[in-house]
Amino acid sequence: MAVLTGVLQIGQQSIFSELNNFNVYNVFKSNGSEYFGFTKAEVKEMLEEYNLSDKYEEVEKWYDGYNIGNVEIFNPWSILQYLDNQGQVGIYWVNTGNTNLLQYATKGITGQTAEAISKLLKDETIEIEKEDKTVYEQLQSNYTAFMNTLIFSGYLTVENVELRGLKNIATLRVPNNEIKIVLGKMQENWLGNDYQYDIINDICSGIINQNDKLLNDTMNRLMLEDVSYFSSA
Numbered sequence: 001m002a003v004l005t006g007v008l009q010i011g012q013q014s015i016f017s018e019l020n021n022f023n024v025y026n027v028f029k030s031n032g033s034e035y036f037g038f039t040k041a042e043v044k045e046m047l048e049e050y051n052l053s054d055k056y057e058e059v060e061k062w063y064d065g066y067n068i069g070n071v072e073i074f075n076p077w078s079i080l081q082y083l084d085n086q087g088q089v090g091i092y093w094v095n096t097g098n099t100n101l102l103q104y105a106t107k108g109i110t111g112q113t114a115e116a117i118s119k120l121l122k123d124e125t126i127e128i129e130k131e132d133k134t135v136y137e138q139l140q141s142n143y144t145a146f147m148n149t150l151i152f153s154g155y156l157t158v159e160n161v162e163l164r165g166l167k168n169i170a171t172l173r174v175p176n177n178e179i180k181i182v183l184g185k186m187q188e189n190w191l192g193n194d195y196q197y198d199i200i201n202d203i204c205s206g207i208i209n210q211n212d213k214l215l216n217d218t219m220n221r222l223m224l225e226d227v228s229y230f231s232s233a
Helices: 040-049 053-063 076-084 100-108 111-121 143-152 177-191 197-208 212-226
Strands: 066-068 071-073 126-129 157-164 167-173
Touching: 040 053, 040 076, 053 076, 053 177, 066 157, 111 126, 111 143, 111 177, 111 197, 126 143, 143 167, 197 212
Parallel strands: none
Antiparallel strands: 066 071, 126 167, 157 167
């Protein structure tokens, strides 16, 4: 018997004798969900211990918002760092590791992904098919695999899961301010510095929603603002 801990469950791709027959307890499961982080009661108790009870609403906006199974959870590392820094708000959790996996995945980012991230940063929700396993090679090309990776790595949280036909559809949102800032910076890196964000966003929206007028108006803006009349055809 063994216990393995980590973040991302990689899909098994073999029918032969390898690691098999194990139970997975992830963010969709209720078993042990209260141990993924701090509960509201625990955070209130800690804030009181540090004479920061009046900061609860601030802490809630910055570090709460994760739904693990049926329990609402605060980011444990961020809470500990917040207390250690005497109630100073900051981006703590993302600095504990690197984002190599996400950087690899976003090399093949699509218009659909860019549109989804844009909606999430506006405090809207998106829907995807829930997947418990991820095939590593699909991260660059599969929208659903990429969004599920964001769930398991802590960048998104699940609002609810609904069975529709034969598919489990998960409604996703950004959990808190800390993650919103991090995702916003990641989005800036994806888009680069050559184009204005709103133009890229409108182009993606026009294509995905088949909005000819929006696409035409945006392309006209792009030509007028970013293309020199010295450029040859």
